[in-house]
Amino acid sequence: MTTYDFVICGGGIIGLSVARELVLRGHKNILIFEKEPELGKHASGRNSGVLHAGIYYDPGTLKARMCFEGNRLMHDYCQERTLPLFESGKVIVARDESELPTLEELERRATANGATVHMIDERQLAEVEPNAKTVGKALHSPLTTVVDPKAVLESLREELQDAGVKFQFETTFLSAGDGFVITDQGDIGHGLFINAAGAHSDKVAHAFGMGRKYMLIPFKGIYKTLKRPAADMIKGSIYPVPNIKNPFLGVHFTRSVYGDVYLGPTAIPAFGRENYGIFRGIDSEFLSILFRDAQMFFANSKFRGVALEEPRKYIAKYFFEDARKLVKALNPTDIESSPKAGIRPQLVNVATKELVMDFTIERGRTSLHVLNSISPAFTSSMSFARMLVDEYMDI
Numbered sequence: 001m002t003t004y005d006f007v008i009c010g011g012g013i014i015g016l017s018v019a020r021e022l023v024l025r026g027h028k029n030i031l032i033f034e035k036e037p038e039l040g041k042h043a044s045g046r047n048s049g050v051l052h053a054g055i056y057y058d059p060g061t062l063k064a065r066m067c068f069e070g071n072r073l074m075h076d077y078c079q080e081r082t083l084p085l086f087e088s089g090k091v092i093v094a095r096d097e098s099e100l101p102t103l104e105e106l107e108r109r110a111t112a113n114g115a116t117v118h119m120i121d122e123r124q125l126a127e128v129e130p131n132a133k134t135v136g137k138a139l140h141s142p143l144t145t146v147v148d149p150k151a152v153l154e155s156l157r158e159e160l161q162d163a164g165v166k167f168q169f170e171t172t173f174l175s176a177g178d179g180f181v182i183t184d185q186g187d188i189g190h191g192l193f194i195n196a197a198g199a200h201s202d203k204v205a206h207a208f209g210m211g212r213k214y215m216l217i218p219f220k221g222i223y224k225t226l227k228r229p230a231a232d233m234i235k236g237s238i239y240p241v242p243n244i245k246n247p248f249l250g251v252h253f254t255r256s257v258y259g260d261v262y263l264g265p266t267a268i269p270a271f272g273r274e275n276y277g278i279f280r281g282i283d284s285e286f287l288s289i290l291f292r293d294a295q296m297f298f299a300n301s302k303f304r305g306v307a308l309e310e311p312r313k314y315i316a317k318y319f320f321e322d323a324r325k326l327v328k329a330l331n332p333t334d335i336e337s338s339p340k341a342g343i344r345p346q347l348v349n350v351a352t353k354e355l356v357m358d359f360t361i362e363r364g365r366t367s368l369h370v371l372n373s374i375s376p377a378f379t380s381s382m383s384f385a386r387m388l389v390d391e392y393m394d395i
């Protein structure tokens with residue numbers, strides 16, 4: 001059995017960023033093992049690629065602490081390595097007057113978090129984003145940026161391999177021993193084991209007797225794209241005022257680094273942790289996920305709201321109606337389906353049935369577990385990795 005000082009389970013943005021931070025601090029004996037044959041098969045390769053600017057998050061939370069700095073670190077990383085980067089900016093628009101108090105709350109949160117935002121009127125909005133529609137005012141975030149998530153993963157992989165970090169693909173975590181883990185490719189010894197298994201991180205933590213009070217439930221994000229010339233009328237990103245009591249931001253327009261304009265993602269309760277298609281990715285866990293969703297449906301009004309609202313967006317008419325509220329001009333024929341889909345694993349407290357809103361970390365004797373790497377974890381990853389090393393590793 002080979003033993004490493006640090007064994008990281010999961011080659012998503014969290015696993016790679018933690019490995020990079022360890023390398024930057026002089027550590028070398030690191031293994032990342034990943035169940036897929038390549039990087040980017042799950043959340044880190046399937047997201048919107050938006051570097052959020054730190055607007056939404058309650059001051060004092062880890063998200064608020066990590067997002068602003070993470071945005072800057074990832075932005076600089078992409079610039080230094082000449083990776084695709086589009087300084088798109090973003091506007092958050094109000095669909096009716098009742099959303100204005102939340103818009104003001106977002107401005108307050110953003111300012112408290114150190115983010116740069118400007119409350120603008122309809123005339124100014126027309127200058128920034130001519131096709132965006134709002135009621136009275138909108139929030140403009142000039143520092144929201146878009147990257148190519150897969151290009152970031154690939155660049156990190158190259159950098160880490162050059163620094164001597166070992167990668168082992170097609171290797172699935174099965175269970176935990178004392179100072180070693182059991183995988184389908186054999187046992188691996190570790191000093192510190194770091195669980196960065198994304199949508200499976202609760203199961204990995206449970207194998208160590210950690211994270212017992214949590215489980216993850218999957219939400220599916222489907223996207224559509226805009227055809228030209230409608231796509232040419234979207235300059236950057238247009239987001240609605242979200243319901244800040246739940247962790248999802250609502251269907252929005254995002255112009256990618258390559259100029260395509262995406263609409264989405266939805267947040268539809270999914271029937272598998274990798275249920276990217278209608279039936280694809282549904283496995284033996286289907287019944288227990290259905291049972292958990294049913295429990296949540298009856299116990300949690302926020303979940304119930306999402307579960308009743310979001311699945312309608314499978315129907316083109318409802319998806320269109322949602323998008324139409326954010327812009328002045330859009331026709332149903334401007335929208336076409338897209339194969340892009342992602343799963344957002346959301347942590348739930350089993351006892352209270354509450355959705356956990358912040359990143360969650362648990363440290364065991366020889367293991368560290370990242371349990372709720374929800375958005376904006378891609379944006380925050382490099383800052384998050386710094387914090388993990390500083391505050392959770394005795395090195």
Ligand SMILES: Cc1cc2nc3c(=O)[nH]c(=O)nc-3n(C[C@H](O)[C@H](O)[C@H](O)COP(=O)(O)OP(=O)(O)OC[C@H]3O[C@@H](n4cnc5c(N)ncnc54)[C@H](O)[C@@H]3O)c2cc1C
Nearest residue numbers: 010012013014035044047048050173198221342373377379
């Ligand atoms: C649709 C969508 C849109 C999003 N948009 C944004 C955005 O615009 N901006 C932003 O900041 N964030 C966004 N996010 C969130 C962001 O993508 C995630 O927070 C982030 O990618 C999580 O990274 P991760 O490394 O924890 O998880 P993952 O990327 O899922 O990586 C975990 C890895 O662990 C591996 N793994 C799992 N189980 C095992 C096992 N048993 N053994 C071995 N390996 C295992 C998986 O194969 C996977 O590669 C979005 C997410 C989604 C789904």
